[in-house]
Amino acid sequence: MTAELFVLLIVVVTALVFDFTNGFHDTANAMATSIATGALRPRTAVLLSGGLNLIGAFLSVEVAATVAEGIVRLDEVGGADLLAIVFAGLVGGILWNLLTWLFGLPSSSSHALFGGLIGATIAGLGWSGVIWSAGHKGVLTKIIVPAVLAPVVAALVASVGTWLVYRITRRSDPGVVDRGFKWGQIGSASLVSLAHGTNDAQKTMGIIFLALIAYGSRQPTDPLPLWVIVACAVAIAAGTSLGGWRIIRTLGKGLVDITPPQGLAAESTSAAIILTSAHFGLPLSTTQTVTGAILGTGIGRPGAEVRWSVLGRMVVAWVLTLPLAGLAGAICWALAHLIGGLPGVLVVFAILIVLAGVIYLRSRRAPVHAANVNEQWTTLPGADPAGESGLAADPRDTGATRAATDAAGADPGAARADDTATTARSGGGSTDPGPSGPIGPGTRRRSDDSRAPHRAARNF
Numbered sequence: 001m002t003a004e005l006f007v008l009l010i011v012v013v014t015a016l017v018f019d020f021t022n023g024f025h026d027t028a029n030a031m032a033t034s035i036a037t038g039a040l041r042p043r044t045a046v047l048l049s050g051g052l053n054l055i056g057a058f059l060s061v062e063v064a065a066t067v068a069e070g071i072v073r074l075d076e077v078g079g080a081d082l083l084a085i086v087f088a089g090l091v092g093g094i095l096w097n098l099l100t101w102l103f104g105l106p107s108s109s110s111h112a113l114f115g116g117l118i119g120a121t122i123a124g125l126g127w128s129g130v131i132w133s134a135g136h137k138g139v140l141t142k143i144i145v146p147a148v149l150a151p152v153v154a155a156l157v158a159s160v161g162t163w164l165v166y167r168i169t170r171r172s173d174p175g176v177v178d179r180g181f182k183w184g185q186i187g188s189a190s191l192v193s194l195a196h197g198t199n200d201a202q203k204t205m206g207i208i209f210l211a212l213i214a215y216g217s218r219q220p221t222d223p224l225p226l227w228v229i230v231a232c233a234v235a236i237a238a239g240t241s242l243g244g245w246r247i248i249r250t251l252g253k254g255l256v257d258i259t260p261p262q263g264l265a266a267e268s269t270s271a272a273i274i275l276t277s278a279h280f281g282l283p284l285s286t287t288q289t290v291t292g293a294i295l296g297t298g299i300g301r302p303g304a305e306v307r308w309s310v311l312g313r314m315v316v317a318w319v320l321t322l323p324l325a326g327l328a329g330a331i332c333w334a335l336a337h338l339i340g341g342l343p344g345v346l347v348v349f350a351i352l353i354v355l356a357g358v359i360y361l362r363s364r365r366a367p368v369h370a371a372n373v374n375e376q377w378t379t380l381p382g383a384d385p386a387g388e389s390g391l392a393a394d395p396r397d398t399g400a401t402r403a404a405t406d407a408a409g410a411d412p413g414a415a416r417a418d419d420t421a422t423t424a425r426s427g428g429g430s431t432d433p434g435p436s437g438p439i440g441p442g443t444r445r446r447s448d449d450s451r452a453p454h455r456a457a458r459n460f
Contacts, residue, residue, distance in 0.1 A: 023239020056197025092116025119326025
């Protein structure tokens with residue numbers, strides 16, 4: 001086996017790892033609202049989403065062609081140099097995905113990938129190596145413009161749709177309305193999962209195809225090999241099936257308290273926009289589209305409260321994704337280039353493994369999982385030390401205990417609130433079986449009254 005072939009294999013493996021992280025990072029896009037409203041049990045939701053992502057990956061290859069042809073000027077680089085750029089870009093995207101997952105921030109996996117590629121390309125070829133704008137292709141037209149428009153359009157459509165739903169159903173029985181919309185949510189969430197597989201898995205297909213072109217085994221005009229499609233479909237489905245609980249919690253509980261009508265409006269809007277973009281070959285960010293739609297439902301629902309501070313953190317992550325993923329990609333390319341050849345690629349790959357392990361261990365200090373993903377969002381002292389997940393800290397964790405103790409000395413009222421949250425976690429609080437049964441041991445009863453939005457709508 002030649003060194004260049006070995007590098008190609010590492011690039012393919014790294015691309016599939018990125019696809020895997022894309023899956024669990026973006027599970028929230030499809031299932032956060034259905035989990036939050038109780039339309040689906042958490043584990044059932046992520047398994048359903050994984051299966052539909054697998055199917056969706058086989059439906060179209062338009063986005064894959066965009067990735068392979070619309071980012072890097074293939075005529076300016078080839079062979080080992082292009083493989084190194086692709087590899088470094090993938091590592092940059094993976095690191096950003098893992099970091100934002102740790103903090104529960106629903107940033108765009110697509111932009112992390114493109115940012116990593118752009119940064120590595122600039123480091124290797126200079127600014128001229130990137131196709132910034134070329135008619136209907138290039139970074140500006142294919143990435144930047146859709147990234148700005150998608151969440152805005154999604155928010156507008158979802159807000160109008162939600163307002164109309166509550167206006168039409170304001171005199172209906174709230175229980176009947178909620179049950180009906182929960183059934184509708186299952187269908188709309190499934191459609192978003194299908195759309196996510198159609199849109200996102202293809203990006204990794206395009207990256208692997210780009211690597212095959214660099215190696216010389218494929219030409220830009222060749223069709224995608226079947227094994228590439230199958231491998232990417234399986235990778236994103238496997239990642240999705242794990243469930244990115246930290247981000248599911250942020251979207252489902254952190255941005256706004258979601259009711260079934262809101263969930264259906266958000267999911268339907270997102271699916272329509274994502275599928276339309278996939279049809280036209282636009283590598284749209286599903287994360288930003290879904291977040292915009294959820295925000296729109298909060299604006300459109302009478303009496304809803306949007307947590308603007310949570311949205312602010314999301315927007316900061318969105319703005320930083322391209323430049324910081326690009327910086328990571330550039331650093332990875334520089335390190336691999338400095339060492340040179342296969343050893344350089346192996347060193348960067350080893351660093352990726354170590355950093356991924358560190359991030360995973362850090363996440364275990366404040367785990368989010370199927371049993372606590374639906375707990376009431378809180379900002380109590382000593383909350384999740386890993387990020388803004390809105391979970392009260394477990395007193396068995398020594399770091400959390402110290403933080404809570406310090407807070408108690410400064411604010412007795414906060415200490416009493418923390419004691420209340422701890423009692424609920426240990427079983428002192430009641431559980432909410434909901435229409436689908438209990439959502440997990442120790443899960444506290446949701447404090448929001450599902451009838452409240454309808455009462456507000458009657459007065460609207």
